[in-house]
Amino acid sequence: MKKHLSIFIAFVIVLTLVLSAPIGAFAATATQDDISSYLNDLGSFMQFIKENYAGDVTYDQMEQGAIQGILSSLDKYSTYFTKDEMDSFMESTSGTFTGVGLEVEERGQDIVVVSTVKGSPAYKAGIQSGYIVESVDGKDVKGMDIADVTNLIKGDKGTTVTIDFLANGKTVEYKLVRDVISINPVTYKIINGVGYISISEFNGNTYENVSKALDYMDQNGIKKLVIDLRDNPGGYLQEAVDVANFFVPAGPVVTVAMNSGNETYYSYLKNPKYKIAVLINGNTASAAEILSGAIQDTKAGILVGENSYGKGTVQEVFPFSDGSGMKLTIAKYLLPSGRSINGVGLKPDVEVKDSRVFLPQLIYTDDVKKGDTGYNVKLLQSYLSLLGYYKGEPNGYFGNDTYDALISFQKYAGIPTTGVMDRGTVDALSYFYGLTLQNDAQLDKAIELLNQQ
Template sequence: MRLKRVLALLCAILIVFSSGVMYANAEKTQIKDLNYLKQIIEYIKANYAGDITEEELIEGAIEGVFKKLDKYSDYYSPEEFKEFNTSVSGNFGGVGIQITEKDGYITVITPIEGTPGARSGIKPGDKIVSVDDVDIKGVSVNRAASLIRGEPGTQVKLGIIREGIDDIIYFNITREMIRINPITYKIMDNGLGYIKISQFNGNTYENLKDILKIFDEKNIEKLIIDLRNNPGGYLDEVIDVLKFFVPKGPIVHIKKADGTIETYNSNLDLPKYKLAVLVNGGSASASEIFAGAIQDSKVGTIIGTMTYGKGTVQSVVPLVDGGGMKITIAEYLTPNMRKVNEVGIKPDIVVENTAEPKVDLSKIPTLDKTRKPTVGVVGLDVLGAEMILQILGYKVNKPDGIFDETTFEAIKKFQKDQGLYSYGVLDFTTQDALTKAINEYAKPDNVDKQLQKAVEVLLEK
């Protein structure tokens, strides 16, 4: 909002200048440099009728500069920069709990194992109502997280409502350095190793090294690497990770602003693992570096859907006021010099995980509970009930909206199966039960077709 206000002011003041002292004509043109910007800010300060500070104007001007750059370059205020670094690095001072907003409360999803939050006894479902005696009901998740985090060694007091306990419970917890592990893994029943990497943060390489050691001890060499919805992360992390998998040769090429190309290489003599890599439209940046390197080096099969297409590299620069900037400095190319930016990585095997309902509910008339039809009644509610019963496998004549004896018997059987009073009347309770049943039936199958294909591919090798 502040940026929009400042930009609007700049547009307005330039109109004023067209008839004032900074008028530009054919004989004299005002040079637009930093001094020009300074004059604009000074003019606004002296003449603007609203309430705005010089700091706000300067920050708005800086933000305006970044609006002229690509969508991945950005400017961060001190508070924003702190949150950015936390999200990317995976390390922060805190208590180690995952939170969300639910029913107006900041609610604990789960405490992270081995952290102060877990040791103190915080439980999933706990509602946090205060931080250091400040009421946080209704605040955003980001704001709550910012209040709970702090320097390691300092204390934070959390007020919690817990189901079954009338009074607020208070926890005084000493913060520690929390290191987020972005990897989960398991050994599947078929003997394949499964590794899910949610982000290439500063802890990815070390955690993956430990997981691969476990797999090596069990002689597991066929791995599924799941990068779906992984937005990316640190360039050096993904390069280090790829050195476990990519044979000797290029991993990625970095094309800099001046046109020079820097190549990062692997020194791995003989790849140990056979890979299937899962990607989708949420796989971006470092995830695409990973997928591109595996695809070009032919040490694995890429499965899923087209990736996002972010093929640029950003440099993060801290500023003296505690803020920071992220600026695009290069473009990366796959080992075979393929462009990724605005293109993406096309999987070797395209598999869609469809989420379409089995039934188009919009074509079924609503059971609106305005009456209780029985034999002989005609209407859309009867038609809706007949259609639902037919889909659910009950014997009815062709749905026509006429409540006949066949419909009566079908409703009686449905009522009996649902544990309801079985008397053949389409009462309100039965209408609710039919609606609930068809909604459940219509839900898409939660079958992970992409994962199934990965298993199939690896087991064939």
């Protein structure tokens, strides 16, 4: 234990010196001088706890707790990751992982497939949304935490995983060979002569896919662009800077202010060729605010929507030898004008409230009918309410009011009036819900402003 502990002590001493993290007082029968002497040697302090604590505690618990305590005293973005948390975080930010390409959600006691990543093993196998995961490699997953289920599905490239699904009332088995999956955070299209590019996050694949989107725009002669950064939580700083080089004129993009000094990242774009409107909202944060703020400060475009989140700090991830790690705030950043938006956010040039209403995806797993209760009934009521058929407050009980509302919707949609939410009804509800999302006041305003230029 001494060798293991000494490594940990050295690490904590470094953290304490750099971060000046306070250590609180402890109530015990020992005198304050006794406690202070223990604090001078973390190993002895842990030993004191081990010998005097009225319960079971391990040195590993105390080591992890010490790190968590230090980081929690700093700011809300600095945090400790267990090994599993570290793996998940690195996967989510890199945009690449090894698996089969299933996106699943926990609904009640079930793990339900929401979608599959295009081109992935699950996509190629024809697995559909609404399939319920029953077992993975023979292990029953009923009632398991979703993180534990996804860990069972993941594995090394080239290995095989066997997954049993409940689909249309029958158990079906799929043998899938795991592969490297890349997440593309960029979608694009042309709307009435104006290019539209949505960036959902700045992972390791963002720059590459924005480049492809712009190639498509150039091939079609598009000179006006809407860049949608709504609900973009950020990601890699370098990816945001690289993307900024497509839009921001030559000069500073962002300055990162660290204890050791400042580092400025630049754009080298000599001749910007697009007229730009950027969509932002209260969930536009971090790296997304860097791109938005650089466009606003340099007059490269206008911001449309609602005030952004206001995360003006930079974090770095530090892995530990046991696979765990930490995310530590290492800097603040300044936009090209020299301003900090930390805790304030970006104010749009043109403020427009979001007209869209977002609901969880409606997924067919089984028929929902009168007398049923639970999540799926409440979600059905929410859809019917949004579409103007259900007048009450969604409560999760399929009574006469829900039945009547569903019958009315089915008549309008031109589908069988069964009063049952079957697969056809789910498809119809999803279609008409999708039409409501096209009523996008912020996007409409951005296009209007671009067309006025």
